Amino acid sequence: LHLFIFFHLPHPTPTFAMSVDERTYIMVKPDGVQRGLVGNIIGRFEQRGFKLIALKLVHATPEHLEKHYADLKGKAFFPSLIQYMASGPVVAMVWQGLDAVKTGRAMLGTTNPLQSSPGQYSFAYGTIRGDFALAVGRNICHGSDSVESAEKEIGLWFPEGIVQYTHDQAKWIFE
Numbered sequence: 001l002h003l004f005i006f007f008h009l010p011h012p013t014p015t016f017a018m019s020v021d022e023r024t025y026i027m028v029k030p031d032g033v034q035r036g037l038v039g040n041i042i043g044r045f046e047q048r049g050f051k052l053i054a055l056k057l058v059h060a061t062p063e064h065l066e067k068h069y070a071d072l073k074g075k076a077f078f079p080s081l082i083q084y085m086a087s088g089p090v091v092a093m094v095w096q097g098l099d100a101v102k103t104g105r106a107m108l109g110t111t112n113p114l115q116s117s118p119g120q121y122s123f124a125y126g127t128i129r130g131d132f133a134l135a136v137g138r139n140i141c142h143g144s145d146s147v148e149s150a151e152k153e154i155g156l157w158f159p160e161g162i163v164q165y166t167h168d169q170a171k172w173i174f175e
């Protein structure tokens with residue numbers, strides 16, 4: 001009987017695991033800043049319907065970046081990654097919205113930009129890395145890869161906290 005009832009229950013939709021308030025840490029890397037892509041990248045997240053809840057320009061120290069990339073410490077490219085990330089200012093941001101971590105990663109594209117699709121037309125967006133980058137070591141933008149790492153990264157880059165405000169568009173973006 002239990003099996004029978006279970007079988008006929010409506011399937012829970014995957015939305016139960018997603019939060020409208022999910023936060024992700026997005027960072028325009030030094031090459032993205034130097035190439036004038038800050039506005040374009042911010043525009044994509046705004047246009048998608050995410051809420052900007054933190055933003056600043058930072059020239060990070062190698063020590064700070066080593067904390068950010070602590071999981072990659074053993075990799076051969078780690079020293080050059082830290083050098084690249086410390087070579088100029090980055091734009092540190094927190095964006096909030098439905099499934100922000102996974103959607104943010106999808107908007108970024110693959111780690112290696114060569115594997116990311118570019119937009120098909122000049123007016124259509126592909127992924128950030130697919131549209132603007134070629135090399136894995138110059139891939140323009142960072143995005144948290146899990147909710148746990150997002151919270152860790154937000155704490156690392158914004159120890160001063162996050163501004164609270166009402167996003168008036170939300171009622172037009174969410175049901």
Ligand code: ADP
Nearest residue numbers: 072077081110111112136137138139142143145
């Ligand atoms: P992602 O940024 O897509 O989450 P990773 O966390 O694996 O990717 O790596 C962090 C960053 O390290 C990448 O965005 C990229 O800038 C750099 N990186 C990753 N793999 C390589 C590599 N094989 N050679 C050089 N740099 C790399």
